[in-house]
Every structure is written in C-alpha cells, then in structure tokens.
Amino acid sequence: MTTTVTDAPVDLGAPLAGDHLIRAAAPLSLLISPPVRDRVERGREYLRAVLADDERPVYGAKTGFGALIGFAGREDEADQCDNTLAHLGAGQGPDLPADIARAALLVRAWSLAQGVSGVSAHVVDGLAAMFATTFVPAIPRYGSVGASGDLIPLAYATQALRGRGHAYVDGERMPADEALRRAGLTPLTLDGRDALALVNGTSVTTAAxxxxxxxxxxxxxxxxxxxxxxxxxxxxxxxxxxxxxxxxxxxxxxxxxxxxxxxxxxxxxxxxxxxxxxxxxxxxxxxxxxxxxxxxxxxxxxxxxxxxxxxxxxxxxxxxxxxxxxxxxxxxxxxxxxxxxxxxxxxxxxxxxxxxxxxxxxxxxxxxxxxxxxxxxxxxxxxxxxxxxxxxxxxxxxxxxxxxxxxxxxxxxxxxxxxxxxxxxxxxxxxxxxxxxxxxxxxxxxxxxxxxxxxxxxxxxxxxxxxxxxxxxxxxxxxxxxxxxxxxxxxxxxxxxx
CATH class of the missing domain: 1.20.200.10 (Fumarase/aspartase (Central domain))
Incomplete structure (x- = not known):
C-alpha cells in the first residue's frame, strides 16, 4: 500500500535538514542518485575485500559485540545478523511516537547513504521504499544510553523491517510481517555488517x-x-x-x-x-x-x-x-x-x-x-x-x-x-x-x-x-x-x- 507522495523528494546526496525530519512523519520520497548509489556500492566492495583478508579485523563482522569483541562472531552472514540483533530485544515501555520513529530512520538512511558504513545498497533501497508508505516500526521508549548509538531502539526498528516484532500501518499496530504485507514492502535481508550499521548510530537521539x-x-x-x-x-x-x-x-x-x-x-x-x-x-x-x-x-x-x-x-x-x-x-x-x-x-x-x-x-x-x-x-x-x-x-x-x-x-x-x-x-x-x-x-x-x-x-x-x-x-x-x-x-x- 504505497501512498501518493506529492512533496519534493529528499535527496540523500544533499544535506539533511530539520524540515525533512518533520516531513518524514508522512509518506516521503527519498532520492538515491547515481553518485549516492556508486559510493554505497564502492564502500560495500571495499568491505568485501577487507573481510576476505584474514589478517584484518573488522568489529561486528568477524567478532562479537560490545564487551564480547574478543570472541569470534558467527561465520554465516545471516546468522551474524541475528547475532547482532537478538540480544538487543530488551527494550521496555510505550512505543515511541511515530514522528520520532520515522525521523530516526531518515537520519539513519542519510548516514548509511554516505558510503562509509559498508552496507548493501539494498538496505538504503529498502529504507527508501518504507518511506513511501505509512509503515512505522514499533520501538519501545526505554533501553538506550546513547553511547554506542541507540542500539536497542534501532534494533527494534531493524527487526520490524525484517518482519519481526511489531509495526504500525495507517496508525494501526500489528505484527511486523503483516504490516510489511499491508504496506507492500519486502522484508529486509541483512548480513552482520548491515545489521550493525543500522543500529550503531545515534539516530533516535538526533531525531528527537x-x-x-x-x-x-x-x-x-x-x-x-x-x-x-x-x-x-x-x-x-x-x-x-x-x-x-x-x-x-x-x-x-x-x-x-x-x-x-x-x-x-x-x-x-x-x-x-x-x-x-x-x-x-x-x-x-x-x-x-x-x-x-x-x-x-x-x-x-x-x-x-x-x-x-x-x-x-x-x-x-x-x-x-x-x-x-x-x-x-x-x-x-x-x-x-x-x-x-x-x-x-x-x-x-x-x-x-x-x-x-x-x-x-x-x-x-x-x-x-x-x-x-x-x-x-x-x-x-x-x-x-x-x-x-x-x-x-x-x-x-x-x-x-x-x-x-x-x-x-x-x-x-x-x-x-x-x-x-x-x-x-x-x-x-x-x-x-x-x-x-x-x-x-x-x-x-x-x-x-x-x-x-x-x-x-x-x-x-x-x-x-x-x-x-x-x-x-x-x-x-x-x-x-x-x-x-x-x-x-x-x-x-x-x-x-x-
């Protein structure tokens, strides 16, 4: 269920402004220009080259997380995504207001679009598709200390985009997989680096x-x-x-x-x-x-x-x-x-x-x-x-x-x-x-x-x-x-x- 968007698109290759965050509460078009896509894909290619080098450590892609960095992570990329997100499902309290949730994801999308996070281009595409709809991840208010990014709230947002947890469509709360179907969205497929890049930033703090x-x-x-x-x-x-x-x-x-x-x-x-x-x-x-x-x-x-x-x-x-x-x-x-x-x-x-x-x-x-x-x-x-x-x-x-x-x-x-x-x-x-x-x-x-x-x-x-x-x-x-x-x-x- 894509909603018609009439305002000018937000260009992820141009500066982000507070007005863009206010507009993000409603359906919004994100522009991913060829230069933006090129730099995202180049960053991803470089990540791949680094991961192929056994001598080069990369936090979160080859390791555990936080205090468990000294231990190896999971070898399978899909498993490493789950390894990133599952333990962060510890938030509590009422859901954040919809305008904060969507504004936070716009801040995250802009950050990832700069090409230095090593994410897959389809992650940015998936966020852009979400913004054309009324989809809102259900994010509990309490759990972040804002130090390693807003890990717990952004993990709930990421899981909702994968079809896990809960989300809203047209203001109605429901299981996230159903919300994705109603909004006409495809669940995001992520590896460990994609998942970590989605949660490892202060986007909720900045948006609020x-x-x-x-x-x-x-x-x-x-x-x-x-x-x-x-x-x-x-x-x-x-x-x-x-x-x-x-x-x-x-x-x-x-x-x-x-x-x-x-x-x-x-x-x-x-x-x-x-x-x-x-x-x-x-x-x-x-x-x-x-x-x-x-x-x-x-x-x-x-x-x-x-x-x-x-x-x-x-x-x-x-x-x-x-x-x-x-x-x-x-x-x-x-x-x-x-x-x-x-x-x-x-x-x-x-x-x-x-x-x-x-x-x-x-x-x-x-x-x-x-x-x-x-x-x-x-x-x-x-x-x-x-x-x-x-x-x-x-x-x-x-x-x-x-x-x-x-x-x-x-x-x-x-x-x-x-x-x-x-x-x-x-x-x-x-x-x-x-x-x-x-x-x-x-x-x-x-x-x-x-x-x-x-x-x-x-x-x-x-x-x-x-x-x-x-x-x-x-x-x-x-x-x-x-x-x-x-x-x-x-x-x-x-x-x-x-």
Whole structure:
C-alpha cells in the first residue's frame, strides 16, 4: 500500500535538514542518485575485500559485540545478523511516537547513504521504499544510553523491517510481517555488517532532539508575539525595547528578539495608566527571550552537525585503504544540546505562566475581572486553565535535571562513560509539548481579556493576532471545558497563522 507522495523528494546526496525530519512523519520520497548509489556500492566492495583478508579485523563482522569483541562472531552472514540483533530485544515501555520513529530512520538512511558504513545498497533501497508508505516500526521508549548509538531502539526498528516484532500501518499496530504485507514492502535481508550499521548510530537521539528543537523554536516565536499582545492589551509602554537600551546590553539574541518585538508593536499607543516600570515578565522579556535565542542557536548548530555527520562504527574509507574503529556513535553533543533545550523550555514556560498570572490578577491587569471571568463567582473564566499551567510548569521543572551528567558505566565497563543523550532528547521532546500548551493557555487568556473589558490592541500586528484567536475561539461566557481550546490556541500561535 504505497501512498501518493506529492512533496519534493529528499535527496540523500544533499544535506539533511530539520524540515525533512518533520516531513518524514508522512509518506516521503527519498532520492538515491547515481553518485549516492556508486559510493554505497564502492564502500560495500571495499568491505568485501577487507573481510576476505584474514589478517584484518573488522568489529561486528568477524567478532562479537560490545564487551564480547574478543570472541569470534558467527561465520554465516545471516546468522551474524541475528547475532547482532537478538540480544538487543530488551527494550521496555510505550512505543515511541511515530514522528520520532520515522525521523530516526531518515537520519539513519542519510548516514548509511554516505558510503562509509559498508552496507548493501539494498538496505538504503529498502529504507527508501518504507518511506513511501505509512509503515512505522514499533520501538519501545526505554533501553538506550546513547553511547554506542541507540542500539536497542534501532534494533527494534531493524527487526520490524525484517518482519519481526511489531509495526504500525495507517496508525494501526500489528505484527511486523503483516504490516510489511499491508504496506507492500519486502522484508529486509541483512548480513552482520548491515545489521550493525543500522543500529550503531545515534539516530533516535538526533531525531528527537531535532523535532523538539523545531517545536521549541515555534513556541519561542509565539511567546514573543504573545508578549507583544499582552503589552499592547494592557496599554504598557514598550520603551523597554528601545534599540539603544538593548544594544547596550550587548547580547546578540536580545538584539534579534527586541528587533522582532518592536516590529510587532509598531503602532501601539501606551495608555499612560501603567507604572513607570513593568513587572519583569514584561520589562525583562527581551533579555530572557534573547538568552533563549542565543541558546537555541547553539542547539541549531549541534543538530545541523548531527544531521550532516556519519554516526557509526567502524567506518570504511576505500581511497585510504582504511577501516577506522572509533566512537562516532557517541551522542554527547546531542545530550548537551537536548539538556540546554530543556532548560530553555523551562524558562520560556515559566515566562508564559507568569504572564498569564499577571493577566488574570485584577491587582496587576489594569482592572480586568479576576480570572478574566465574565461574571466572577457565577463564572470562573480562566481559573482552571491557570491551575493547569501551574501543573505544567511544575512538571517541566521536575524533568529538567540534565541527563548528560548522569553517566553510568555498563557493558562490562566497555561503555564506561555514557552520555544519556537519548534520555535528554526524548525528555526535551516531551517538554516541548508542555511548552506549546503553555503558549495556548496564555493565548486563550489574551483572547478572553478583550472580551471582559481589555482594550483592543492598537498595533496592527497585535490586532491581527487577537482577531485570529477570536475567529477560532469563542469567548468563555459562560464557563465551559477549555482543554480543546487551549490546544487549538497552541496550534494557531505556534504555526504563526495570523
């Protein structure tokens, strides 16, 4: 069951980008150009030559794995594939989200297509065929330490492509062999080197970090816009964004953010009824959001490097007659980046929650009713939403402890230091969703504030944002469950549909 693919194909001979990973959640066409195929086949031919030389060791093709490298592997190539994968079937927990699973395999396909992993060309072909369908391997969340790649989760993905374990087609979970049949796919046939190359990389870590980054980037832009709408709605003076003031601060992210916020607030007219200095959640917003911008640029760089690098061991370089054994499967860069991303998420989430708290408080919101209730006492407005945002922030804070500092030796001390990048990345992916909900909660509060007496924004861009929210979401009058409205507002503001 191949699904029609209408978007431009992803060229495995060109740089991979975060947008490609987002697109991978749906059916996608992969382009394997003649130069890509040639380099993959050349790498495979070189591997064959090396394996024929009894004097040249090749980890995983002639040996056991991990701490058992000192023992010979199985002589039969198909058996060596099973030898690679069977023992890694030790994962536990719920399945990874489909977008992470498919994005991880896209990262893996790109890495293998660089021609230095020694894989068979049909492995890359098989991955390309999978992406044209809705097939998703069922991959348990827990089991990777991100040190020798994401061994356990990628082993489940590989086994599903062989017709073992479980997978999804059109969102339905079923045995993998049935899923392959429904998707019109042929089970992959692998030898030991193919199997090891499919699992011996940090593709799950990279994919989850990249997807989390894209989400946090969208929320970061949304918080900037919502802060501007809050400033305008309250009638606050945007002088805290003065370019001379921000330039003197000296941080490039703050300059970028303040420039964007000033553009959003063009045309605003302060009411003159606010205090000389606003609370920090407004007055210091360019400094906070600017620091987040600087941190996100660091994460951008790590993700770009990960997407453009080969994560595997060993690597094969035919031109130099070199089999290089090393640690390119070690996910420390993404571990640090994902931990930074979590810290950024915590600060942005806290800012959004504090701004909503300001908005619902009649002592600070220029006289609007408490909880923005249309009839306080008979109605409760945003009271439930504000309680939920407190819970969201608490959950983010609880989970933001850096994973990259938790190294724990394993594998008979072969892996005596580990980055725990997988944990960092998956945690950041989860927290990014809570940040989206905090954005949606603040957006809903701003929409309600105008309904209960807040002034209409005077800046055209702020007015356009408010109108988009008002068109999509009815005022809270009378009270109703607001969970779906929060999600709708989050979708609207993070997509920038205004």
């Amino acid at each position: 970090t990249a997807l989390a980054l894209a989400s946090v980037r969208a929320s970061h832009r949304a918080v900037q816009d919502l802060t501007c709408l809050l400033v305008d709605l309250l009638g606050a003076d945007p002088a805290f964004l003065d370019p001379r003031l921000i330039s003197a601060y000296g941080h490039p992210g703050a300059i970028t953010v303040a420039d964007r916020m000033r553009a959003t607030l063009v045309g605003t007219v302060p009411s003159g009824g606010r205090a000389l200095q606003e609370p920090y959640s407004l007055r210091c917003s360019p400094q906070l959001l600017g620091a987040a911008e600087d941190a996100l640029r660091y994460v951008d760089g790590v993700v770009t490097a990960d997407l453009g690098g080969v994560s595997d061991n060993p690597l094969f370089f035919p031109d130099d007659d070199l089999v290089a054994h090393g640690g390119n499967f070690f996910g420390q860069p993404a571990a640090f980046a994902a931990d930074v991303l979590a810290m950024v998420t915590a600060s942005l989430g806290n800012l959004a929650e504090r701004q909503l708290d300001l908005l619902v408080d009649p002592a600070r919101n220029t006289g609007l009713p408490p909880m923005l209730a249309a009839g306080p006492g008979r109605q409760h407005g945003l009271q439930g939403v504000q309680l939920a945002t407190t819970a969201f922030v608490a959950e983010i804070r609880r989970a933001v402890v850096p994973a990259s500092t938790q190294s724990l030796p394993t594998n008979l001390h072969n892996q005596d230091v580990v980055p725990f990048g997988t944990q960092a990345a998956l945690r950041s992916y989860d927290l990014a969703e809570l940040l989206r909900l905090l954005c949606g909660s603040l957006a809903l509060g701003l929409r309600q504030a105008v309904h209960v007496g807040g002034r209409r924004p005077t800046a055209p861009r702020c007015a356009a944002l408010l109108d988009a929210l008002a068109d999509a979401i009815a005022p809270v009058d009378p009270d109703r469950p607001l969970d779906a409205d929060v999600r709708l507002a989050a979708d609207l503001v993070t997509a920038g549909r205004y």
